[in-house]
Amino acid sequence: DGGITQSPKYLFRKEGQNVTLSCEQNLNHDAMYWYRQDPGQGLRLIYYSQIVNDFQKGDIAEGYSVSREKKESFPLTVTSAQKNPTAFYLCASSKQGRDYGYTFGSGTRLTVV
Amino acid sequence: GQQVMQIPQYQHVQEGEDFTTYCNSSTTLSNIQWYKQRPGGHPVFLIQLVKSGEVKKQKRLTFQFGEAKKNSSLHITATQTTDVGTYFCAGSNSGYSTLTFGKGTMLLVSP
Numbered sequence: 001d002g003g004i005t006q007s008p009k010y011l012f013r014k015e016g017q018n019v020t021l022s023c024e025q026n027l028n029h030d031a032m033y034w035y036r037q038d039p040g041q042g043l044r045l046i047y048y049s050q051i052v053n054d055f056q057k058g059d060i061a062e063g064y065s066v067s068r069e070k071k072e073s074f075p076l077t078v079t080s081a082q083k084n085p086t087a088f089y090l091c092a093s094s095k096q097g098r099d100y101g102y103t104f105g106s107g108t109r110l111t112v113v
Numbered sequence: 114g115q116q117v118m119q120i121p122q123y124q125h126v127q128e129g130e131d132f133t134t135y136c137n138s139s140t141t142l143s144n145i146q147w148y149k150q151r152p153g154g155h156p157v158f159l160i161q162l163v164k165s166g167e168v169k170k171q172k173r174l175t176f177q178f179g180e181a182k183k184n185s186s187l188h189i190t191a192t193q194t195t196d197v198g199t200y201f202c203a204g205s206n207s208g209y210s211t212l213t214f215g216k217g218t219m220l221l222v223s224p
Contacts, residue, residue: 033211040122042201042216043156058211090155101146101158102212 002027006091006105013078013085013112021076021108023091029103030096032074036060037088037107046089049074050096078110086112115140117204119215127223132189134218136202143205145178145185146212151198192222 004025013019025032031050035043045058049068063082068074074093078085088109092102116139126132136145144163148156160169162178162185169176175188185204189196199219203212 035214040216042119043203043214045211045213048211092156099144099161099163101148101161102156103158104155106155 004091004093004103004105006089006108008108009106011108011110013110015112016080018077018079019110021078021089021091021110023074023076023105024072025074025093025103025105026072027093027103028071029093030071031094032068033092033094033102034058034064034066034074034076035090035092037090043090046076085110115204115206115213117202117213117215119202119218121218122216123219123221125221125223126192128194129191132192132196132220134187134200134202134220136185136187136204136215138183138204138213140183140206142182143207143210145182145202145204147176147185147187148201148203148214149198150201150217154198156201189220192220194222194224196220197222 007022033048034046037043044060046064047066049055052071055068065077090107091105094100094102118137120135146161147159150156165182166180167178173190177186199217201214201217203214205212
């Protein structure tokens with residue numbers, strides 16, 4: 001079955017460390033997205049990519065970085081510059097254009113200890 | 114930037130009661146989508162509305178897009194415990210821009 005896979009499901013990080021969250025999709029979708037979800041805050045866009053080797057900042061990109069070297073993969077690095085990284089991170093993908101909904105992964109819950 | 118407001122933030126109903134959540138955008142939207150997130154889960158796409166005044170139904174769920182394409186609503190008739198979750202609306206102001214999500218309405222249904 002086609003889908004979008006995020007790993008790990010839970011991640012603990014010490015302050016000052018960078019950590020990379022994995023996102024892989026086999027849906028042949030061109031666009032991929034990273035959202036952050038905090039209680040009562042909805043989903044906020046971190047970065048998105050509409051094509052391989054290209055990506056754009058979302059609303060809350062500071063302290064994060066991404067790469068898009070392959071169509072299937074869109075890893076997110078949470079750097080030590082992110083002041084409040086504890087959150088639920090959701091990766092999504094979609095076909096290009098307005099007629100398509102997003103398919104979300106099951107998320108990674110990151111906790112800074 | 115574009116803002117999408119959703120009300121209420123939370124609603125608790127008895128099973129069998131109806132439920133409605135409302136979504137309002139600060140700008141005219143190209144399309145609006147609705148998602149459901151079960152507790153502990155991830156958002157799942159429900160439906161998309163594109164046309165002014167559009168109404169779509171999925172069993173007990175009715176989705177509406179306002180005439181001015183700046184507001185939308187989701188109505189659930191005779192709620193069931195399986196309807197529990199957070200319902201998000203998400204709007205886009207062009208065909209190739211990203212979605213802006215509302216903060217969601219959390220629905221709790223008591224048996």
